[in-house]
Amino acid sequence: MKRFLTLTVWAPLLLGCTETPEPPPPPAPAVESRLDPATGLKMTGDWELVRNNCIACHSARLITQQRGTAEQWLTMIRWMQKKQNLWEFDPDTERRIVAWLAENYPPEAERRRARIPPHLMPPNPYLEKPDADVSL
Numbered sequence: 697m698k699r700f701l702t703l704t705v706w707a708p709l710l711l712g713c714t715e716t717p718e719p720p721p722p723p724a725p726a727v728e729s730r731l732d733p734a735t736g737l738k739m740t741g742d743w744e745l746v747r748n749n750c751i752a753c754h755s756a757r758l759i760t761q762q763r764g765t766a767e768q769w770l771t772m773i774r775w776m777q778k779k780q781n782l783w784e785f786d787p788d789t790e791r792r793i794v795a796w797l798a799e800n801y802p803p804e805a806e807r808r809r810a811r812i813p814p815h816l817m818p819p820n821p822y823l824e825k826p827d828a829d830v831s832l
């Protein structure tokens with residue numbers, strides 16, 4: 697009797713579980729969407745090191761709208777140190793800041809999408825009329 701009760705209580709629940717399809721997992725948030733609300737900096741890795749050292753004199757927008765290789769970022773830092781009173785960093789801090797900048801704000805070319813293949817492009821009217829007189 698006890699066993700019967702156990703089954704009658706659990707069976708519908710178990711069946712119910714197997715019949716309900718699992719809802720699809722929510723899409724993973726894009727990396728771009730995890731931005732610090734206060735500064736707009738990407739909240740990855742050493743971002744707090746950059747926040748602590750790089751926004752005392754100007755908005756973080758100056759950083760987030762900029763792109764560069766590690767070498768180009770270091771050149772900007774050297775320029776600020778020479779001309780804008782930016783302080784010296786200890787080598788480890790500087791290396792981590794530059795690496796973070798180059799990784800999160802790399803040159804634009806690396807961020808471009810792949811080319812659209814020609815067969816997916818709309819017709820190009822200029823290519824269709826090779827004899828068109830384009831001289832003015």
Ligand code: HEC
Binds near residue numbers: 752754772776782797
């Ligand atoms: C001591 C003040 C100071 C600090 C700290 C500072 N900057 Fe600057 N930075 C400046 C000044 C001043 C400018 C010029 C602003 C302007 O042109 O309006 C500037 C400009 C910039 C620019 C624009 C460069 C360009 O070519 O347009 C970037 C990018 C930048 N800083 C990034 C950084 C980063 C990254 C850090 C941290 C490592 C940092 N800054 C820390 C003073 C500072």
